[in-house]
Amino acid sequence: MSKVSALWNLHFQLLFLALVLLCSLDGVFSRSTSSFVRSGFSSVDIPLDNKVFAVPKGYNAPQQVHITQGDYDGKAVIISWVTSEEPGSSKVFYGDIKGTYDKSAEGKTTNYTYYKYRSGYIHHCVVDGLEYEKKYYYKIGTGDSSREFWFQTPPKIGPDVPYIFGIIGDLGQTYNSLSTFKHYLQSGAQSVLYLGDLSYADRYEHMDGERWDSWGRLVERSAAYQPWIWSTGNHEIEYAPHLGEFSTFKQYLHRYTTPYMASKSSSPLWYAIRRGPAHIIVLSSYSPFVKYTPQWLWLRDELKQVDREKTPWLIITMHVPLYNSNSAHYMEGESMRAVFESWFVQYKVDLVFAGHVHAYERSYRISNINYNITSGSRYPVPDKSAPVYLTVGDGGNQEGMAGSYLDPQPDYSAFREASYGHSTLELKNRTHAFYRWNRNDDGEQTPVDHVVFHNQYWANNRRRRRLRKHHASLDNMRYIQTY
Known part of the structure; x- marks a missing residue:
């Protein structure tokens, strides 16, 4: 390597080091x-009427399905959904093998009115006792209108x-x-x-x-x-x-x-x-x-x-x-x-x-x-x-x-x-x-x-x-x- 190349290489390394040091400071340098x-x-x-808002097919099919953490440490989920025609079932069937739902949990149903609007039937079900870092499959609804989803529990x-x-x-x-x-x-x-x-x-x-x-x-x-x-x-x-x-x-x-x-x-x-x-x-x-x-x-x-x-x-x-x-x-x-x-x-x-x-x-x-x-x-x-x-x-x-x-x-x-x-x-x-x-x-x-x-x-x-x-x-x- 020539002296000129060595000098350019050293110059670049010093410039890069300076950049790292400056950007690591909680100051105004990179504001x-x-x-x-x-x-x-x-x-x-x-x-x-856009397809992104499409209602699921089937009578009284569960819609607006969402989950959140159901306990302090991540071994439970709360599964929520809405049925529009009638309350239907609030039960969640679940298991760790797709299509095999060997466990179930019973939820609760609520609804409300707001001004002239009357909500559908809103279901909330706590599924607890889960294992960490495992994929679970779950099914909600009944008959041909039932729907299937899955979720992954967090690590321990x-x-x-x-x-x-x-x-x-x-x-x-x-x-x-x-x-x-x-x-x-x-x-x-x-x-x-x-x-x-x-x-x-x-x-x-x-x-x-x-x-x-x-x-x-x-x-x-x-x-x-x-x-x-x-x-x-x-x-x-x-x-x-x-x-x-x-x-x-x-x-x-x-x-x-x-x-x-x-x-x-x-x-x-x-x-x-x-x-x-x-x-x-x-x-x-x-x-x-x-x-x-x-x-x-x-x-x-x-x-x-x-x-x-x-x-x-x-x-x-x-x-x-x-x-x-x-x-x-x-x-x-x-x-x-x-x-x-x-x-x-x-x-x-x-x-x-x-x-x-x-x-x-x-x-x-x-x-x-x-x-x-x-x-x-x-x-x-x-x-x-x-x-x-x-x-x-x-x-x-x-x-x-x-x-x-x-x-x-x-x-x-x-x-x-x-x-x-x-x-x-x-x-x-x-x-x-x-x-x-x-x-x-x-x-x-x-x-x-x-x-x-x-x-x-x-x-x-x-x-x-x-x-x-x-x-x-x-x-x-x-x-x-x-x-």
């Missing part, structure tokens, strides 16, 4: 706002079992929603963390229920086969006194149930589960959360239950982002941030996912827990113990894109783009996770933001040093930016 301009599908709802709770979550928020039922959903189906994720605002049916005041039904049929292609971990948004509130509807979350609570009692919560709107290497906490942005309210008391106790030796990844989902540099919904999460952020830092929460803002944004690890109106300390600062805040409210709903960001970009904001898409979070082991946000680029899936996250608990644990050699052969090291 950016994407210049991409979306020009694809319009944000109009798909007509109800443990720090080094790999697991992939999909993250979707504010989906709705437009052509953009369909693009997001189709791309998610190709992601390889094993379950969905859903960040609130499901059907946007409340935009159809006099045919609200029908749009809940169509959304349930739209997402069935995923939700019948893998758990969607639900959280609520403002479009689920549906408080409409002018229609004679004075309760909140009525339609959501009838249709989408959660295993809240397993985590000793008093409400289906906030709860916790453990799945593989993750402890997932779901909060309700539109329920009382200030000091001594039921949600505040529950979260205080739940955070004490987290065992980072067994579930090293501590993840929180909610609807309203605590940090957001978009003019849409700017500072709406400030009151919850003031109440809960110090706990997030104290317990070294890894990631906080939110929706609400119809765009994408990722923060650095920052906190504002020292804010004091008399001292002047009112700006977020870098904080290695703080979570990364991710806004993934870009599913594609009818309200359209939130395209107006604050300028200049705040120091706490690492990357932002006003596009539709979804995210995946691949937990590799107790120390590392690969995260990716995928843009729906005019109908095509385009990976845009990708990051390696270091676990908050194990990154500050001495044992992490002894694990470095063991995990040195991590794949996909094309990812450079780390947190």
Whole structure:
């Protein structure tokens, strides 16, 4: 090798090393706002007669089938569906061999009215006592109208079992929603963390229920086969006194149930589960959360239950982002941030996912827990113990894109783009996770933001040093930016 070639090679290696070091800092070095301009599908709802909303064939056939985790640790599922003509059976037949259903579980049926809409018969059935990491087949309905599906249970709770979550928020039922959903189906994720605002049916005041039904049929292609971990948004509130509807979350609570009692919560709107290497906490942005309210008391106790030796990844989902540099919904999460952020830092929460803002944004690890109106300390600062805040409210709903960001970009904001898409979070082991946000680029899936996250608990644990050699052969090291 010539001296010139050797010098160029050395120069390149030093440049690459500098890039890695800079991109590994929780500072402002790689802060950016994407210049991409979306020009694809319009944000109009798909007509109800479109085939994506097709009703299953057969009299009283089960429809809108969806499952969620049914207990604290992933050994149960709640299977839900709707029958339109009559209640029919609420029994689920299941087994671990296709076509052989040697076990059964009995569910319950409910229905409701909302203004002039009368729902179908909604069935919820808990199937428990399942084995970890096993594929189960299940059948619902009767006779020629019965339908068959399957699901995979998660691995046993443990720090080094790999697991992939999909993250979707504010989906709705437009052509953009369909693009997001189709791309998610190709992601390889094993379950969905859903960040609130499901059907946007409340935009159809006099045919609200029908749009809940169509959304349930739209997402069935995923939700019948893998758990969607639900959280609520403002479009689920549906408080409409002018229609004679004075309760909140009525339609959501009838249709989408959660295993809240397993985590000793008093409400289906906030709860916790453990799945593989993750402890997932779901909060309700539109329920009382200030000091001594039921949600505040529950979260205080739940955070004490987290065992980072067994579930090293501590993840929180909610609807309203605590940090957001978009003019849409700017500072709406400030009151919850003031109440809960110090706990997030104290317990070294890894990631906080939110929706609400119809765009994408990722923060650095920052906190504002020292804010004091008399001292002047009112700006977020870098904080290695703080979570990364991710806004993934870009599913594609009818309200359209939130395209107006604050300028200049705040120091706490690492990357932002006003596009539709979804995210995946691949937990590799107790120390590392690969995260990716995928843009729906005019109908095509385009990976845009990708990051390696270091676990908050194990990154500050001495044992992490002894694990470095063991995990040195991590794949996909094309990812450079780390947190």
